Amino acid sequence: MRRRCVWETMAGLTAALVVLKCCSVAAEVVTCSGIVPMVYRNDKISITDFGGVGDGRTLNTKAFNEAVYRIKHLRRRRGTLLYIPPGVYLTQSFNLTSRMTLYLAKGAVIKATQNTADWPLIAPLPSYGRGRERPGGRYMSFIHGEGLHDVIITGENGTIDGQGGVWWNIWRQRTLQFTRPNLIEFKDSRSIIISNVIFKNSPFWNIHPVYCSKVVIRHVTILAPPGSPNTDGIDPDSSSHVCIEDSYISTGDDLVAVKSGWDEYGIKYGRPSTDITIRRVTGSSPFAGIAVGSETSGGVYNVLAEHITLYNMGVGIHLKTNIGRGGIIKNITISDVYMVNVRKGIKIAADVGDHPDENYNPNALPVLNQVRITNVRGKKVQQAGLIHGLKNSPFTDICLSNINLHGSSSRRYVPWKCSYVSGGAIQVKPSPCSDLIHSGSCPIQGR
Ligand SMILES: *[C@@H]1O[C@H](CO)[C@@H](O)[C@H](O)[C@H]1NC(C)=O
Ligand SMILES: *[C@@H]1O[C@H](CO)[C@@H](O)[C@H](O)[C@H]1NC(C)=O
Ligand SMILES: *[C@@H]1O[C@H](CO)[C@@H](O)[C@H](O)[C@H]1NC(C)=O
Numbered sequence: 285m286r287r288r289c290v291w292e293t294m295a296g297l298t299a300a301l302v303v304l305k306c307c308s309v310a311a312e313v314v315t316c317s318g319i320v321p322m323v324y325r326n327d328k329i330s331i332t333d334f335g336g337v338g339d340g341r342t343l344n345t346k347a348f349n350e351a352v353y354r355i356k357h358l359r360r361r362r363g364t365l366l367y368i369p370p371g372v373y374l375t376q377s378f379n380l381t382s383r384m385t386l387y388l389a390k391g392a393v394i395k396a397t398q399n400t401a402d403w404p405l406i407a408p409l410p411s412y413g414r415g416r417e418r419p420g421g422r423y424m425s426f427i428h429g430e431g432l433h434d435v436i437i438t439g440e441n442g443t444i445d446g447q448g449g450v451w452w453n454i455w456r457q458r459t460l461q462f463t464r465p466n467l468i469e470f471k472d473s474r475s476i477i478i479s480n481v482i483f484k485n486s487p488f489w490n491i492h493p494v495y496c497s498k499v500v501i502r503h504v505t506i507l508a509p510p511g512s513p514n515t516d517g518i519d520p521d522s523s524s525h526v527c528i529e530d531s532y533i534s535t536g537d538d539l540v541a542v543k544s545g546w547d548e549y550g551i552k553y554g555r556p557s558t559d560i561t562i563r564r565v566t567g568s569s570p571f572a573g574i575a576v577g578s579e580t581s582g583g584v585y586n587v588l589a590e591h592i593t594l595y596n597m598g599v600g601i602h603l604k605t606n607i608g609r610g611g612i613i614k615n616i617t618i619s620d621v622y623m624v625n626v627r628k629g630i631k632i633a634a635d636v637g638d639h640p641d642e643n644y645n646p647n648a649l650p651v652l653n654q655v656r657i658t659n660v661r662g663k664k665v666q667q668a669g670l671i672h673g674l675k676n677s678p679f680t681d682i683c684l685s686n687i688n689l690h691g692s693s694s695r696r697y698v699p700w701k702c703s704y705v706s707g708g709a710i711q712v713k714p715s716p717c718s719d720l721i722h723s724g725s726c727p728i729q730g731r
Contacts, residue, residue, distance in 0.1 A: 299308060315559040316527035320475050320500045323436065325365040325385050329354065345356075348378040353484065354636050356381040363434060368392040368442060372669035377465065380429040388442025388481060395445045397486075400454065401429040403419045405462060409494060409626060410593055411522055411545030411553035411582060413640050415463030417455075417488075417514075422462055425469035425492065432473040441505070443482040444468070448512060453613075455513050464488035464514070470496050479503045486515050490535065494520015494521040495555060502529040510570050512536035517567070522555035533567035534607060538602070539594075540565065541575040544611060547644040550581025552612040557582070560590040573604035574618060578637030580650065587616045594623040600665075601629070601657060604636040607674065608647035616655045620673050623662040629689040630657060630669035630677060632705075649677035655707075656726075662689035666698060668714050673704030682707035683726035 329351060330336075336347035355364040363383030364607040370391030377396070380386065388394065405421040406428075408414045415422040426446055429435055436445075445465045454460050467486035470476050472495045482505045483490050493499045501518055508515035517533035521543040532540040544550060544557045562574060573594040576584050594600050600623040603613060623629060634650055652673070652704050662668075668689040673679035682705055691697050691714075702717035708726035709716045 314563070315529060316563070317500045317502055317529060319525050319527055320477050320479060320488070320498050321419045323362065323385070323434065325363045327358070327360045327362065327364045328367055328370060329364060330367040332369060334551070336373055338369065338373050338392070340372035340374060340395070342374065343376070344373045345376040345378060345583060348375050348576070352379060352381050352384070355384045361656060368394060368439070377424050377426045377428060380427065380432060380435055382432045383434045384535035385436040385438065388439035388444070390440035390442065392439065392442035393445055394427075396447045396488045398447050398450045400450055403465060411550045412579070413546065416546070417463040418460055420462055425466035427468045429470040429473050429476070432470065435470070436477040437468070437481055438477065438479045439481060441480050441482055443484055443532070445484045446486040448487040448508065448515065452512050466490070466492040468492065469494065470499070472496070473729070474498050476500070482507070484508070485512070485646040487514040488514050491518045491520050492521060493523045493526060496523040497525050499523060499526045501527070503533045506533040506535060510536050510568070516541050520560050521545070521555055521579075522553070522557055526557075528561065528565065529563045531565050532584030533565060535567075535569050537569060538570075538572040538575040539567045539569055540589075541572065541577065542587055543577065543579040544582030546579045546582055546640050546670070547581055547608050547610075547648070549640060549647060550579060553582060555582045556585055558585045560587045562587070562592070564591045565642045566593040568594065568596040570598045572599045573597050573623070574600070574621075575602045575604065576613055576616060577602070577604035578606060578609070579611050580605050580613055583612045583614070584616070585612070585614050589618045590620045592618075592621045592623070595625055597623060597626040599628045599631045600626050600660075600662065601631070603632040603652065603655065604648040605634045605652065606637050606639075607634060608639055608644035608646055608648050609650045610645070612651040612652070614654050618656070619659045620657045622645040624631065624667065625661070625664040626662060626666070628667045628670065629662050629665045630671075632671040632682065634674050635672065649674055651677055653680040653682075655679075655682045657683070657687065658685045660689065661686040662690040665689040666691065668700055669716065670701040671705045671717070672702065675704055678704040678706060680706050683721065684708070684720065685710040685714050685726055687712040689714070
């Protein structure tokens, strides 16, 4: 009896160990966030030390500028944290500096003024040649970082509110003078973390890392109404090693769009976006969920997007470019996507976006190859997919596998449409166009 009991206990322990081992394996969540280690800064100052008042009415521009100036000149080895206590801090746009943490407490709101008239102007991006919306310069982003390193924006889910409504109206009335400001832009910067912050009502794109490397954006919430114009969530632009994870994005334009410059300017600047990971992102928008483009003139390589959940979407997955863009889009992997109530499941085409001016080169054809899309499920998808390459630059090595995109019973079924594309399709329902089925094969790993 006794012996049996010991055995049972042993068996029980072994089982418990097995369970423990299983759980610890399951708990190991895959993450790319290690590319920028979190830094905890002991040196702290508060916006209130600089006269900041969180009453929602007082203008705090001077307080922000002085606090940032102080951090810049303190030159602490491990940097300084700027604490924003609960309250609503109205301010005009301001710059950040290196080795700083902008920390928003729970209930802290940094709110942009609605005064568009004296919003500062800065030079256009060389890879765009002009403002994205209007010729000439562009309005500086609300929170701006140029030539910086080791910057963290984090806290306890405080809010950065762009009060973009005024800008959307100017855009709608077609009286916009220069390109609208992004909510946050980092330009020529490296080692950036943005986490645990809520972004609301951006005038234009929300988070725009351009010419950056090592950028981690995670546990963020980005919100703008579905009708708000061009309020892209996150646009990594001519940037490398960007990690976007565990975020909820619901806006009026693409949730994540990987870019790299515009037509002849982007081709000349020649800076690609590479090594971009997008993982565990959920959201909704009348435009695209996961997008590459349409400005891809510097090239886009090595993009991985996985575990994406989309609902009430225009296009689930959208790779978009145009004649005149040039640029190579290559090695794009998208897997484990779930979508509900979507106009188009997958669209890959060279028919979108306008040109900066008439000087674009019509012979600069984009090249698109090595695209793997796998494990995609969808319900209420009006059209499963369309892929249209260019006659003189067909899309090649496009591999679709294990894709199941159901229509809704109330709507007419729209079949896949393709032209000038080759690659392969394995277990794709509804059945994709014959160009894909008959043209070749998917690599084994794509199964
Ligand atoms: C903020 O940065 C921009 C771009 O580098 C610069 O033009 C502007 O003068 C800076 N503003 C302040 C207040 O430092
Ligand atoms: C902040 O929001 C993120 C994303 O929704 C969530 O994962 C996290 O637990 C929240 N943190 C706090 C301190 O509330
Ligand atoms: C393709 O991209 C993946 C990331 O999605 C990367 O791990 C891999 O090394 C890339 N392949 C090549 C040949 O660069």
